[in-house]
Amino acid sequence: GEVSATAFSGRDWQEHLFNELGRFAPREAVLDTAAWEDVELREFLRLRLDCRCELGREEDFAPDRAMETARKQFRTGLEDLPGEAEAAVRACGGLLIYLYETQKTDLSHLTAFRYYTGGEFMELDLTARRNLELTETMRGKEKKGSLLWVLDKTKTPMGGRMLRSWLERPLLSVTDIDRRSSAVAALVDDTIRREELIAGMTGLGDMERLIGRIVYGTAGGRDLTSLRAAMEKLPNLKEQLSGFSDRRLTELTAELDTLDDISGDIAAAICDEPPFSVREGSIIRDGFNEEVDRLRHILKSGKGVMAEMEAKEKEKTGIRTLKIGYNKVFGYYIEVSNAFKEQVPETYIRKQTLVNGERFITQELKDLEHEILTASERVVALEYELFSALRQQIADNAGRIQKTAAAVAECDALCSFASVAVHNNFCRPEVDESGVIEIREGRHPVVEKVLKDSLFVPNDTFMGEKEERVAIITGPNMAGKSTYMRQVALIVLMAQMGSFVPAKYAHIGVVDRIFTRIGASDDLSAGQSTFMVEMTEVSDILHQATKNSLLILDEIGRGTSTFDGMAIARAVLEYCADKKTLGAKTLFATHYHELTEMENTLPGTVNYNIAVKRRGEDIIFLRKIIPGGADRSYGIEVAKLAGLPEKVVQRAKVILKELEDENGVQYVAARKETDQVSLDAM
């Protein structure tokens, strides 16, 4: 039942729109004519997001009509809207009309219109979302192996959705971040209450989905009993929550309505195990409604009811031989033998004369017969009526239930953060607007979980406002460059989600956006070459990043020839580092060792490499990031590790030697004494 709307304008409107669409990944989009004619938009929706597009009617999007539709639909959220929200209201109005026509059901649970603007959340583009594997892995598109997989220990479906939305929308305001992370901290500190809360939410059903079905009128008896079961867990949750003094948790305690009245009503009316269908009876609990009970009694003991009547008639008339029988011709009848003819009451209607007696019917008998024959139909109809009335009554309380469901969802997501923090040894980051990123013993939250044979080696990070803004990271393939850079990005993201982070200590100056350019993209399906994709992504980054952004640039220029690639890499690096152009915090991994020279000429840059140790002809990866450029690339050693035939390895060495001699240089630049010392010391 959530309705959110936003509008974009200005130079980068399209980019913002695409990012927002990417975040929601809609199944279906309803477009007005102008949007429909925007080929780029439709291609993006169709090809990138696999989303269906519908063309809405132009008049449905007309400002007056849209406003009127929205006014009729929403009770809150339309007051005090800024001028630019008009477009959002129009879109919403057109969409509502489309929904009225296609859904053909009640939409009265959509009561609140929420207009939001950028600035509240960190915008993440599709590339960053994918590269950082926030909710699914790049290759397998699976949750396992993603950040969500590590962080999501929620117990309820609504908690799961809430946590996912936090993951996709990290915060920007330090106050908002602190509010969330102090709630997490309070939960971390009180193990007993946290575990109680978690136990209390385990198995708690999807109240949001259930209330949706109830409002739509598609909920059955089982949905109501599920809702009741969920609601019955609420008092305990409220009790546990009320034990915390943290501000957000206190607010949640207040927002959580235990809904006893509603669960009580369901318990009274609906039996414990109602059938799947609502039109077959057996839904209403015995004792809830007299008429239902009476009809059920008739149904269960049709014969018994007739026997009761027979006994009653015998007594009333004093006719000892009076019998109630049944035949196909006129149904139930009362038979009186000739000896008692005189005692037959006037109300008896003669139907048939036999040799030794007569058969009668009475109005009462016919009524009862009718009841027996129709009881089944009527009890089903009545039960449905009672059920529908209850369902409607619950639907009228949808707002209360939704609000409580949201409180449960948030509590669940917060507990998940807390629980993950405790079990994975995360720390609470200090978050501010210092513009500094300082991490001690940081780890990659996912890689540390999936490493089987080895321990994850923690690494420190420092990126300042002025000093060490740009880190040029070198080191052989497989050394751990990409892992390290993603780790920094993920720690910053997690901090801005309000989560604890995998580190001993972290001080995170809020970044406005995180951009990534990592590895070969899988966008080949869209028909672009790898290099073209790479350059498009780099170009997007350089256009959109600000000095408050964090850039992760991994092996820029790899997709083209060495000299082209190096030239582009160098120019990009200069552009990022220079305060006059961008001056953003940048982690720049490169296999062009020549670029390490830039440390001396480009202010704010600093060289790092990931240490390896030589042992004879082999190398050992130490996974430690240390200051200075790598001394050489160790390509041949890595190839050997990968199992290249010994003959090929030896031959490669000879060729390398020849090349180096020919050029009069060692084929890698920037060997420094200091590196050598630090390497040997390890």
Ligand code: ADP
């Ligand atoms: P590069 O980008 O330098 O080629 P990667 O970052 O892809 O290297 O890392 C290669 C492998 O090394 C990873 O798949 C991971 O298993 C391992 N690795 C990376 N960093 C670490 C670390 N800090 N501790 C332990 N293993 C690591």
Ligand code: MG
């Ligand atoms: Mg790499």
